[in-house]
Amino acid sequence: MTIQQIKYFLVLAKELHFWNTAEKVFISQSSLSRQIQALEDELQIQLFERDKRNVKLTNAGKFLQEQWREEIKEFDQIIRQAKKIDEGKTGTISITYPGSIAYEFLPKFLEVLSNNLPDLKIELTEPIDENHEKLLLNFQTDIAFSRDKIKNANIDSQKLYSEPICLVVPKNHRLNKKNLTRLENEKFIISGLHQTTFFASLLRSWFSKNGIEPKTIIESDFGGMIMNLVSKGLGISILPLSFKSAQAENVEFIELEEKIDLYINWRKKELNNTIKKVIELAKNVAKK
Amino acid sequence: MTIQQIKYFLVLAKELHFWNTAEKVFISQSSLSRQIQALEDELQIQLFERDKRNVKLTNAGKFLQEQWREEIKEFDQIIRQAKKIDEGKTGTISITYPGSIAYEFLPKFLEVLSNNLPDLKIELTEPIDENHEKLLLNFQTDIAFSRDKIKNANIDSQKLYSEPICLVVPKNHRLNKKNLTRLENEKFIISGLHQTTFFASLLRSWFSKNGIEPKTIIESDFGGMIMNLVSKGLGISILPLSFKSAQAENVEFIELEEKIDLYINWRKKELNNTIKKVIELAKNVAKK
DNA sequence: CCAACTAATGCAAAAACAGCATTAATTATG
């Protein structure tokens, strides 16, 4: 049984038409017909009911379609991952990160990477679905930066640093360290409070701890946009201190007591030495 | 790429010796050598480092060994399941059950099965690890009877019946319905209280509700053995009412208020019509 | 009843595969 046969089967199971399928998979109709026969023969399972005109899946075929579709997807993913290991320093590694590190940590880290592993290709993604565990264990990512610690038997998680969160206000705003009152009257420009990200839940708890029901006038996920709006006097915001590195004009950062952490997460039994190296580099960058 | 090649790879990855491996998988050494080369070639991944004397896995090879070992296991399981669907009424279906239904429900159910589906082969297992969800979703079983309801998005669970649990005492024992006192002085012969089965946890909670710290003198999983010991006057026990059907001599059942349920569980999107039929038959048996 | 369609199959050429015998390199032995 070949993987190719299974892939042919999956296309045919969708198309339910030998000629169209044959064309799609770049073999002749006769060859396809015989490949499917060979598969049925070897499995001793009838996959399709066909007469001279129609093709349809049997129940066993439907079952195998569902199961194999998933398994072949996994299968291909595994091979891609093995290739990464094989290619080592000249290969690709995938990194996911929260948008909030894009201004300070991430650029520093990427610079160090390109100095130490100049041929390494990096695939950066800011994940929508922040299920770091799944992304790591599926091999959809190799290194996940996150704001909260991941607790999973198959994942190692280490804190890189903490930083204060800050009120972000236009220059010469009435608020400053000595005068953090009447926040409830301020207009807030804030990153998706409704979301389930760690930062959003930290914000919600901060607001409730300070008895504030924030008047949110604009929501934006993009920190740069937020600072821009703040500098124009449209409202104030709350962001991690590292956004200061963006050097937005006309904006001041007022440190709050609350802190936020950054963690780095990777698969416990990682075999890819390049990934291990990258993790070490990340830790070094954070130490400085 | 053939499944066979992957299986050869897995054996070689364990043996790390071409001659031994070739013998194990019943092909010649030269053929094996070329199969592995073909695999490496097609994947464009080096799996083994070999000189004229030694064979060892590369990191990518180690990774694929780990991943493929699991995936091939799943793969074979999926095919076995597909075969069951294909064979239908003449095939096999797997059923897991708690020991406590062996005296009444199970025999009735099996009789109905053999009348309605005479050619169907049944594989009965009393699972040690009562993880019904996993057993079902892995296709290790097709129908799981359980004492507690299973809550899982991919599993359908339905109650078949409830029955009282009973004190089991020798005939003419001082205990009866009017006189359920001083149980704390009785010696108990009970099925594994330390276990994590649903029945055990029900017993524990019953004892604590009644303020009893039972003196357990014998633990046994086998209901028949328990009743035998009770009849010999060695102690008393607690069992579901249906054990009465075993018609042990010299034993009386005293119904308690506590009830215990029996559920039947199956995969939500079951494609095997025979399994669906068997589920219907089970429901009918329970209704009577 | 004919035309269009479609899955299966006979056939011949091409490709892939198997196993024997041998090679080439390494390690162990006396």
Added chain:
DNA sequence: CATAATTAATGCTGTTTTTGCATTAGTTGG
């Protein structure tokens, strides 16, 4: 240090499998 033993790769040859073309045979729609 020479020789034997070990072991993975490879050349070669006969066998099996696979391929695609052309054709067949059954079905459907007009």
